[in-house]
Amino acid sequence: MTTPHVTGAATAADEDAAEGRVYDVAGEDWDKIITAGDEDRSDNEQIVVNMGPQHPSTHGVLRLVLTLEGETVTDVRASIGYLHTGIEKNMEYRTWTQGTTFITRADYLMPLYNEMAYVLSTERLLGIEDKIPERAQLIRVLLLELQRITSHLGGIGPFGMELGATTIFLHGLRMREEILDLFELITGLRMNHAFIRPGGVAQDLPPGGLEKVREFLRKAPSRVRDLRKLIDANPVFSARTKGVAYMDLEGCMALGVTGPMLRATGLPWDLRKSRPYLGYETFDFDVITESSCDTYGRYMVRVREIEESLKIVEQAVDRLADRSGVKDDPWMVSDAKIGWPARLSLGPDGMGPSPEHIAHIMGQSMEALIHHFKLVTEGFRVPAGQAYVPIESPKGELACHVVSDGGTRPYRAHLRDPSFHHMQAVSVLCEGGNLADVIPAIASIDPVIGGVDR
Amino acid sequence: MSQEPPAPETENGNLPAKLGTERLEAPVVREGLFGVHGTPDTSGYGRLQVRRPLPASTQRPYGGYFDDVADALGTALESAGSGFDAAVERVLVAHDELTLYVRRENLVQVMERLLHDPDLRFEIFSGVSGVHFPDETGRELRAVYHLTSITHNRLLRLEVSAPDSDPHIPSVTSVYPAANWHERETWDFFGIVFDGHPALTRIQMPDDWLGHPQRKDYPLGGIPVEYRGTKVPPPDERRSYS
Numbered sequence: 001m002t003t004p005h006v007t008g009a010a011t012a013a014d015e016d017a018a019e020g021r022v023y024d025v026a027g028e029d030w031d032k033i034i035t036a037g038d039e040d041r042s043d044n045e046q047i048v049v050n051m052g053p054q055h056p057s058t059h060g061v062l063r064l065v066l067t068l069e070g071e072t073v074t075d076v077r078a079s080i081g082y083l084h085t086g087i088e089k090n091m092e093y094r095t096w097t098q099g100t101t102f103i104t105r106a107d108y109l110m111p112l113y114n115e116m117a118y119v120l121s122t123e124r125l126l127g128i129e130d131k132i133p134e135r136a137q138l139i140r141v142l143l144l145e146l147q148r149i150t151s152h153l154g155g156i157g158p159f160g161m162e163l164g165a166t167t168i169f170l171h172g173l174r175m176r177e178e179i180l181d182l183f184e185l186i187t188g189l190r191m192n193h194a195f196i197r198p199g200g201v202a203q204d205l206p207p208g209g210l211e212k213v214r215e216f217l218r219k220a221p222s223r224v225r226d227l228r229k230l231i232d233a234n235p236v237f238s239a240r241t242k243g244v245a246y247m248d249l250e251g252c253m254a255l256g257v258t259g260p261m262l263r264a265t266g267l268p269w270d271l272r273k274s275r276p277y278l279g280y281e282t283f284d285f286d287v288i289t290e291s292s293c294d295t296y297g298r299y300m301v302r303v304r305e306i307e308e309s310l311k312i313v314e315q316a317v318d319r320l321a322d323r324s325g326v327k328d329d330p331w332m333v334s335d336a337k338i339g340w341p342a343r344l345s346l347g348p349d350g351m352g353p354s355p356e357h358i359a360h361i362m363g364q365s366m367e368a369l370i371h372h373f374k375l376v377t378e379g380f381r382v383p384a385g386q387a388y389v390p391i392e393s394p395k396g397e398l399a400c401h402v403v404s405d406g407g408t409r410p411y412r413a414h415l416r417d418p419s420f421h422h423m424q425a426v427s428v429l430c431e432g433g434n435l436a437d438v439i440p441a442i443a444s445i446d447p448v449i450g451g452v453d454r
Numbered sequence: 455m456s457q458e459p460p461a462p463e464t465e466n467g468n469l470p471a472k473l474g475t476e477r478l479e480a481p482v483v484r485e486g487l488f489g490v491h492g493t494p495d496t497s498g499y500g501r502l503q504v505r506r507p508l509p510a511s512t513q514r515p516y517g518g519y520f521d522d523v524a525d526a527l528g529t530a531l532e533s534a535g536s537g538f539d540a541a542v543e544r545v546l547v548a549h550d551e552l553t554l555y556v557r558r559e560n561l562v563q564v565m566e567r568l569l570h571d572p573d574l575r576f577e578i579f580s581g582v583s584g585v586h587f588p589d590e591t592g593r594e595l596r597a598v599y600h601l602t603s604i605t606h607n608r609l610l611r612l613e614v615s616a617p618d619s620d621p622h623i624p625s626v627t628s629v630y631p632a633a634n635w636h637e638r639e640t641w642d643f644f645g646i647v648f649d650g651h652p653a654l655t656r657i658q659m660p661d662d663w664l665g666h667p668q669r670k671d672y673p674l675g676g677i678p679v680e681y682r683g684t685k686v687p688p689p690d691e692r693r694s695y696s
Contacts, residue, residue, distance in 0.1 A: 386553075
């Protein structure tokens with residue numbers, strides 16, 4: 001059967017049409033389309049709508065192809081790849097240390113988690129997992145849990161705006177901004193830190209850093225309380241989220257969904273508890289679960305996890321404060337073949353290698369200069385093999401599959417990003433529902449396209 | 455990371471002289487100390503030849519829960535009419551991680567047992583990652599699967615290989631629906647055709663893209679950049695030490 005085809009200005013491929021009448025809108029031809037539509041009214045009211053890739057509520061450049069019957073969504077297809085930047089390919093041409101600079105840019109709302117996943121796998125291949133200094137592990141936990149709060153706030157705040165509540169957005173972003181200020185103080189950057197490196201972290205906490213974190217911890221509970229007051233019992237928010245995008249445990253298992261979506265079905269699966277890394281088993285916190293399996297439950301899991309993360313941050317700060325008396329407490333592995341030789345310090349022209357280190361390699365020790373040069377230009381070699389260390393990111397199981405051929409560069413690094421994996425659940429969450437419920441459904445996954453496309 | 459299964463143990467199999475000959479037959483993977491070419495070599499190591507190591511495999515006991523997984527999988531496969539040794543080429547335990555090298559014709563069967571057998575129950579499919587080893591003739595392309603069992607709190611890695619001349623691996627979407635996008639991505643980046651996949655199309659690259667960018671024979675691209683009077687070559691043309 002040949003399909004009737006109405007074209008405006010542009011030509012179109014008739015073969016694309018499976019059945020029914022197809023309207024191609026090419027600009028400046030709206031009148032023609034309307035007339036054609038009026039002439040040819042049939043029972044088939046199916047409309048295919050492209051949402052994105054520039055829609056502001058699609059968390060980046062995500063494109064959804066929705067098939068609608070009236071207001072009901074009958075078919076959803078997610079189309080991704082608009083933000084593919086070749087991070088994994090690029091990493092194969094840099095040293096292992098430089099890899100953190102690339103991978104941190106994958107999911108830009110949780111850059112430290114990307115670094116951590118990559119670094120943990122690399123350290124496993126290097127065989128230095130149990131040689132990482134305690135101080136480095138504590139700084140990592142401190143930063144990761146702060147990052148979890150920012151990531152959840154980056155999910156909740158814009159979600160509020162997507163539903164039309166700018167106050168929620170501003171409250172979320174205000175608290176997130178306070179944490180980003182802490183990151184700027186500690187790592188030098190608000191995002192894309194490249195701070196967690198194989199062997200430890202790039203530098204120690206700055207003077208007064210812990211006090212700044214404490215200051216934040218003092219006002220954080222009231223910030224969260226304000227946010228919860230705005231959302232928890234909000235009738236509009238409840239109406240838009242309760243029972244929306246329902247997915248129970250069975251659905252999560254079939255699709256391999258992890259993170260807050262899985263915990264909203266009542267299963268307390270958290271890799272920090274079940275497969276502890278970075279010494280998480282020594283911290284006191286609860287795994288948050290809800291049993292409603294819907295968008296509201298996922299929100300509740302996230303917002304309550306913020307409170308749990310604050311507890312962990314507090315413990316990490318206390319332990320770091322306890323260690324302040326330890327002399328020469330290292331934050332990088334002591335193995336000189338792996339640990340970055342230069343210590344950073346603030347000079348008159350910005351952050352750079354410390355003057356003592358420069359004086360040492362330029363004026364005192366030829367060997368130190370050679371060593372510095374070799375490690376910085378060539379990098380260290382990682383024994384051949386492959387490793388995969390899953391960690392509990394704010395969005396679910398995150399891991400980096402790294403393969404080494406024994407060289408100074410990753411032979412292959414593949415980020416298993418939870419957003420990428422969970423975007424497969426979009427059809428299950430949206431089909432059969434209302435068009436307006438697509439927005440909360442996507443937001444309840446909390447995808448970030450930087451991580452989906454990498 | 456190796457080409458052939460370990461040499462069978464004959465009566466002379468473990469003699470050092472024989473092992474030495476075998477080592478010399480292995481292909482050369484690197485020459486010189488730094489792998490630098492085109493510049494004068496003053497290190498004296500220019501004639502050094504590094505050969506690929508023999509394929510590593512682990513013998514029982516594997517330690518930890520790895521033996522339980524292997525036993526349960528063996529039992530499950532036998533009841534399905536096949537056996538552990540028929541489906542799994544070799545087993546490697548390294549860095550506290552268990553890797554099963556599965557023959558591609560047995561992959562779906564193994565995956566099905568891993569998901570459904572009560573002693574295995576690997577519910578969470580964590581993804582497929584492709585790897586390309588252009589020098590390892592006959593097994594250039596690898597698909598690496600990671601599975602998680604929530605019931606038993608275990609992790610497992612499966613590795614399947616396919617030659618470049620016949621880049622086909624059966625799709626596991628019939629067992630794990632979540633493999634859908636991961637297999638599309640691996641096809642997109644490596645050109646591994648997952649037979650039986652419902653819609654094996656490009657996912658990250660544009661639909662009309664030619665080639666598979668993550669393969670090692672696909673160039674990174676880039677242009678030289680001029681900076682303060684000197685030209686910095688693109689990353690894949692800079693000196694490498696690997």
